[in-house]
Amino acid sequence: MQVDKSEARVRRMFGEIAGRYDFLNHLLSLGIDKYWRWRTVRRVPPVGEAPVLDLCTGTGDLAIAYFKAGGGRTPVVGCDFCHEMLVLGERKRGRIAGGERILLVEGDAQRLPLESDYFQIVSVAFGLRNVTDTDRGLAEMTRVCRPGGKVAVLEFSMPRRQPFRAVYGWYFRNILPRIGQLLSRSRESAYNYLPESVGEFPSGEALAERMRAAGLVDIELCPLTLGIATLYVGTKEK
Numbered sequence: 001m002q003v004d005k006s007e008a009r010v011r012r013m014f015g016e017i018a019g020r021y022d023f024l025n026h027l028l029s030l031g032i033d034k035y036w037r038w039r040t041v042r043r044v045p046p047v048g049e050a051p052v053l054d055l056c057t058g059t060g061d062l063a064i065a066y067f068k069a070g071g072g073r074t075p076v077v078g079c080d081f082c083h084e085m086l087v088l089g090e091r092k093r094g095r096i097a098g099g100e101r102i103l104l105v106e107g108d109a110q111r112l113p114l115e116s117d118y119f120q121i122v123s124v125a126f127g128l129r130n131v132t133d134t135d136r137g138l139a140e141m142t143r144v145c146r147p148g149g150k151v152a153v154l155e156f157s158m159p160r161r162q163p164f165r166a167v168y169g170w171y172f173r174n175i176l177p178r179i180g181q182l183l184s185r186s187r188e189s190a191y192n193y194l195p196e197s198v199g200e201f202p203s204g205e206a207l208a209e210r211m212r213a214a215g216l217v218d219i220e221l222c223p224l225t226l227g228i229a230t231l232y233v234g235t236k237e238k
């Protein structure tokens with residue numbers, strides 16, 4: 001049976017766990033999620049003062065990482081359709097110097113309320129998998145990216161090499177959902193949804209192909225931490 005990724009369910013699920021989202025993220029990944037966002041910003045760095053968009057920004061971690069990487073001069077917009085996650089993002093950006101220059105907007109990744117050909121980088125971390133229509137999300141990311149700009153997708157993937165694949169797969173399917181459910185008490189089973197949605201989502205060359213179909217070129221795949229996550233980078237043609 002397919003995982004329910006309807007907009008209403010996804011928004012409800014993240015709204016429900018918003019308050020514990022950051023804590024569980026860092027706990028369940030042993031803090032490695034911060035390193036993955038750091039790698040994303042390093043691999044696809046902002047240049048000059050053209051704006052950056054972070055989609056499905058949640059509580060804004062990648063948006064904030066981009067803001068810091070740009071030395072506070074690069075305008076950053078974070079967009080998410082879950083109000084509760086954005087409220088926490090607002091609080092976080094309020095605690096960093098110049099953070100009022102990070103703009104957080106409520107919007108659906110499939111119908112972005114943003115102009116075309118505008119952003120130098122359009123990023124998404126652990127978000128595209130949750131967007132109901134992946135291709136629509138990729139098409140919107142490409143539309144708002146300026147010609148020559150970059151689209152960066154950071155997403156979970158399954159490691160290829162045994163025996164790590166087997167050990168990690170067991171942790172990811174059995175241990176992580178139990179701890180996550182216990183600590184989040186999610187009625188929407190957010191932490192059962194996590195391995196289910198990762199299992200269904202295209203990874204590697206399959207996702208690269210979807211990015212090409214959205215109009216991106218020169219797709220680069222960068223496996224992180226033995227392939228637990230992968231960073232995909234595409235370029236919008238000039």
Ligand SMILES: C[S@@+](CC[C@H](N)C(=O)[O-])C[C@H]1O[C@@H](n2cnc3c(N)ncnc32)[C@H](O)[C@@H]1O
Nearest residue numbers: 014056057058080081082108109125127130131
């Ligand atoms: C797993 S969280 C990732 C948050 C953040 N990017 C991070 O790295 O921690 C996924 C986020 O995607 C958002 N999301 C899912 N579908 C969306 C959509 N169609 N439009 C906008 N946001 C969406 C959810 O509300 C949630 O905040």
